[in-house]
Structures are given as structure tokens and as C-alpha cells.
Amino acid sequence: MxxxxxxxxxxxxxxxxxxxxxxxxxxxxxxxxxxxxxxxxxxxxxxxxxxxxxxxxxxxxxxxxxxxxxxxxxxxxxxxxxxxxxxxxxxxxxxxxxxxxxxxxxxxxxxxxxxxxxxxxxxxxxxxxxxxxxxxxxxxxxxxxxxxxxxxxYINEVRDVILANEQPEHVVLMELYPEKQKTRIDFWATQKALGIEVVCMTKIKKEGKNLFYDKNGVKTQIKRIYNRVIFDEIERTKDLETEFNLNDDVDVDWVTHPDWFFMISKCxxxxxxxxxxxNSFYLNDFPKDFDLESYVLKPLFSFAGLGIDLHPTKEKIAGISDKENYILQEKVTYASAxxxxxxxxxxxxxxxxxxxxxxxxxxxxxxxxxxxxxxxxxxxxxxxxxxxxxxxxxxxxx
Known part of the structure; x- marks a missing residue:
């Protein structure tokens, strides 16, 4: 440009x-x-x-x-x-x-x-x-x-957000099977920059309201979680076994709180x-007389383009039971610029x-x-x- x-x-x-x-x-x-x-x-x-x-x-x-x-x-x-x-x-x-x-x-x-x-x-x-x-x-x-x-x-300011005043060994980057994630290069970059561990959610232990992870053979308390776990991936993962959930009452500081994933989003x-x-409309509350061909159908809570329908129709919309979880968004024309x-x-x-x-x-x-x-x-x-x-x-x- x-x-x-x-x-x-x-x-x-x-x-x-x-x-x-x-x-x-x-x-x-x-x-x-x-x-x-x-x-x-x-x-x-x-x-x-x-x-x-x-x-x-x-x-x-x-x-x-x-x-x-x-x-x-x-x-x-x-x-x-x-x-x-x-x-x-x-x-x-x-x-x-x-x-x-x-x-x-x-x-x-x-x-x-x-x-x-x-x-x-x-x-x-x-x-x-x-x-x-x-x-x-x-x-x-x-x-x-x-x-x-x-x-x-830049590094200092992002470090302050993630670590605050906590020691790095008590802060973890938490993800679900991090070694399999497509964005894992950033996990290693974060680990290198901050000195914090990248920990799979399935490896975290819960005792009462406290959470722990294994750091070089030593049980170490987690006081801050830099959370990279996406809710819809938890729901899609079959036979997932964890000792705690994102909505548990646990004694940790969240970076950032899990509910923000929903509250500031496509919703x-x-x-x-x-x-x-x-322009965009909730699927359960949109004008009935507008041109669907000019809109894209998007689920509210998904990542990496999952569930997006570039060509929605009345028939497809009629088949969606949880319409409150979708929006119709006006199409834009990307420039091959x-x-x-x-x-x-x-x-x-x-x-x-x-x-x-x-x-x-x-x-x-x-x-x-x-x-x-x-x-x-x-x-x-x-x-x-x-x-x-x-x-x-x-x-x-x-």
C-alpha cells in the first residue's frame, strides 16, 4: 500500500x-x-x-x-x-x-x-x-x-501485564496440549522472554483452591495464569481429563479473566x-427483508475461521437451533492490493x-x-x- x-x-x-x-x-x-x-x-x-x-x-x-x-x-x-x-x-x-x-x-x-x-x-x-x-x-x-x-x-510493558509483581516460577502460560497448537511458536517466545513455564491444563494439580505444577521435579504453586486456553477447544476435545476447570473457584490471578473471552468478542x-x-445483526434478531447474499454467518465464539459460512441461506439459518450464538455480518470486499x-x-x-x-x-x-x-x-x-x-x-x- x-x-x-x-x-x-x-x-x-x-x-x-x-x-x-x-x-x-x-x-x-x-x-x-x-x-x-x-x-x-x-x-x-x-x-x-x-x-x-x-x-x-x-x-x-x-x-x-x-x-x-x-x-x-x-x-x-x-x-x-x-x-x-x-x-x-x-x-x-x-x-x-x-x-x-x-x-x-x-x-x-x-x-x-x-x-x-x-x-x-x-x-x-x-x-x-x-x-x-x-x-x-x-x-x-x-x-x-x-x-x-x-x-x-515493549517487552517490559507486556512483562508487567503478565507477571505483575509475581516471581516467574509462580506464573504459567496455560494451554491445552501446547505442543500441538499452531500458535506454539509464541509459547516458546514467551517462555524465552519471561522465564515462565508453558504448562498443559491437563498437567495442573488442584489442592483445595490452590493450583500446582511440576517444575523440574518440584511441586510449585501457581499464583498467576497467563491463559491461552480457548473454551470451544475444551468443548471439542473428547475424553478431556483435568483436575480443575476455567470456571472453578481457585486462588489464582487470571491474565486475563476467562469471561472476557466472551464479553468482548463478536457478541x-x-x-x-x-x-x-x-453492519451486523444477531441471528435471532435480524431484519427479515434484507439480502442474505450480502452477509456472512459467524458463530460468536470460535477461532481460526471455524464455522464461518460465507454463503448463508434461509434454509441453513432455519436449521440452526441456537441462533443466539450467531451473528450475520455484512460482507466486505478485500482488496488484492x-x-x-x-x-x-x-x-x-x-x-x-x-x-x-x-x-x-x-x-x-x-x-x-x-x-x-x-x-x-x-x-x-x-x-x-x-x-x-x-x-x-x-x-x-x-
Missing amino acids: ISKIREQFNAGFKEEYYENLKKEVEETYGEGTAFRLSETPIFIDKKVKSEIFDTCESIIDQLWRLDFEKIREQFVPKQIQSPSKIEKPHFLAIDFGLCEDGNGGIRPQLIELQAFPTLFFYQPFLGKAFMNNYPTMPKEGLHYFFSGLDENQ VMPKLKHANIP IKTKSEKNSKGEIRILYIWDKKNDRLKPVINLGRMSKGELINVSHNTEETWIGSSIGFFEQ
Whole structure:
């Protein structure tokens, strides 16, 4: 989207740079990414950057006008509500599609949002790795950090959110079968940066209200959980045996509280309004006379594109019994605006990552994540046979 930089990047691209990039990932973390890594960053100009952050600020302002207790009662089933103190959400991810504006330009459009952590430690590594391995990358005027942060400040601020004042041995990154997760590269990056252990939920022991894990043969109490377990994966996993559940009354601090996964998610999108937010409706409460062909059907609580129907019909909708768990979202047209070295250009999404800033009592943008595709879905698990697609990062014009 910054034409001059894109042209320079593509003209200077060599396959060996990409191979060296992947090699650095493997040498740093002991394996490559389980998802496809794109050959290129996404270059974002000042205009699109301004639109993205204007929309983000509007979303955050609107979020704090919502009644989250009411949302909790409506969307979080009583049987899985956690009795732990909710506090503020530690994280927020806001996803934008880079879409056609009708005049040959780019218009960011909200795709979804989630108060749940993502690749907070892999992304700064990736941005730096692009700089390390691509000699044609611009050295000034672009960055992937926000809020005036540099690498050290970023790591320190995210560390403070996750660890607070706790010793690393009493903090764990908890996931379900972490070694099998596609995002596991970030687990190893987090472990490397913070010195905390990555622990499978099935390995955690419960004694009364206290939780423990085995650290090098020593029973060690868990006082803070950096939670990466997704509710719908628990429900999908057959014969899962754990000594505690996310909704148990346990003596730990959650980073972030499990109920935020539900409360700030696709479930609030019909409540948000902005020029860059597509219209959306709850499936059990939508106008009967509108054009279904212009909408996408999405389950409220799923990850990685699971359950999305790009072509909903009245017949399909009639067959859904739990309509309260779906939304219809107005379709957007992704722009094939990322010029590549292959036959087809790529489409892109940018995810803006936020952490809770205690000093200012507000969510704060800190870094981003990019995704590229040449298919209908922008997802790093799809179209894996193509090139110049997959996981990436945005370099924003300063």
C-alpha cells in the first residue's frame, strides 16, 4: 500500500532472504512456525494507519459505555462463569480487513475483536527478523510498534501485564496440549522472554483452591495464569481429563479473566457503530427483508475461521437451533492490493494488539499482526499451497 516501498521490496526480493528468515525462526525456537510464514511484511501508509486507529479509538470508547454485567449474563452461560474477580481486560485484539474503498484505494473494515491474548512475543521477533534478513527493508520511517515504544519498552510493558509483581516460577502460560497448537511458536517466545513455564491444563494439580505444577521435579504453586486456553477447544476435545476447570473457584490471578473471552468478542459487534464497522445483526434478531447474499454467518465464539459460512441461506439459518450464538455480518470486499512476485496479488488483514495500561486506566496499542491470503478466507491455515501468503506483520508509516 506504500507503492514506492512495495516496488523496492519486490524488486530486491531474493528467495534466500525468505529462507534465512525461516532459518532464524528455527534456530531461535527449535522449530519453524506451524502456520505458513509470508515472504513479506505488509506496508501501511499514513492514511490507512489513521483510519485504523480512528476506528480503534471509537471502538474502545464505545466498549466502555456497554453494560458488561448485562453482556455477561446474556452471553456467558451461567454454568461456565468464573467466580474470580473480573477486573479489566488485560488484552484486546482488533482485526481489520484491508478492503476496497470503491475508488481504487484501501479502506480498513472491522472483521472481529477479542479480549484474548495472541502472539505478543513472536510478533516483535518477526518484525526484527524481517529487518535482519532483508537488506532492502527501509531502515527508517516505518515501525511495527505503537505508542512510541521501542523493543525494550515493549517487552517490559507486556512483562508487567503478565507477571505483575509475581516471581516467574509462580506464573504459567496455560494451554491445552501446547505442543500441538499452531500458535506454539509464541509459547516458546514467551517462555524465552519471561522465564515462565508453558504448562498443559491437563498437567495442573488442584489442592483445595490452590493450583500446582511440576517444575523440574518440584511441586510449585501457581499464583498467576497467563491463559491461552480457548473454551470451544475444551468443548471439542473428547475424553478431556483435568483436575480443575476455567470456571472453578481457585486462588489464582487470571491474565486475563476467562469471561472476557466472551464479553468482548463478536457478541458485541452489533452494538458498535462506525463508518469502518460493517453492519451486523444477531441471528435471532435480524431484519427479515434484507439480502442474505450480502452477509456472512459467524458463530460468536470460535477461532481460526471455524464455522464461518460465507454463503448463508434461509434454509441453513432455519436449521440452526441456537441462533443466539450467531451473528450475520455484512460482507466486505478485500482488496488484492499487496503486490507480490507471483501471478496473483494478495489480500490482507491487520490485527492491532492492545494491553491494559494501568497508569492511564485504558487499553493501549502496542504492536500488530498481519495475515495474507489469496482465497476467500484470510486465515493462515488456508491456501497453504500458495506463496506470498500467511502470517506476517505490518510496518506502519510514521
